[in-house]
Amino acid sequence: MWIGGSFKIARTAEAALFGSGFAGLGKLRFKVANVQHRPLGFFGPKRKMFTLLIWSTERDGKFNPPNVRDTALDRMNQVLRDRERANECNF
Numbered sequence: 001m002w003i004g005g006s007f008k009i010a011r012t013a014e015a016a017l018f019g020s021g022f023a024g025l026g027k028l029r030f031k032v033a034n035v036q037h038r039p040l041g042f043f044g045p046k047r048k049m050f051t052l053l054i055w056s057t058e059r060d061g062k063f064n065p066p067n068v069r070d071t072a073l074d075r076m077n078q079v080l081r082d083r084e085r086a087n088e089c090n091f
Contacts, residue, residue: 025072026050038063040072045083051076 028039036059041052053075056068065071079085 024076025053025069028052035059038068040068042072042076044076045079045086049086049088051079051086053079 024042024044025040026042028037028041030037035057037055038058039052039055041050043050045051053072054065054068056063056065058064063069075085
């Protein structure tokens with residue numbers, strides 16, 4: 001899925017990205033100044049809304065910060081429990 005023609009949301013199976021147990025997460029993928037940026041998020045809590053959860057970078061298949069998956073899942077669960085945790089931004 002393309003957002004504004006400049007960002008691609010990877011909706012591949014999270015098993016291929018993180019292993020099992022990470023259903024629902026997606027990542028934006030782009031490169032700036034030779035750095036692979038990988039902000040993670042999920043579709044929700046509202047219909048047609050992508051919520052950014054954490055910003056990360058990737059090098060040689062490793063994420064920085066290294067605990068990005070656990071942090072993203074924790075934040076996703078917080079937003080799903082309390083929708084006030086998500087702030088809408090219109091770009």
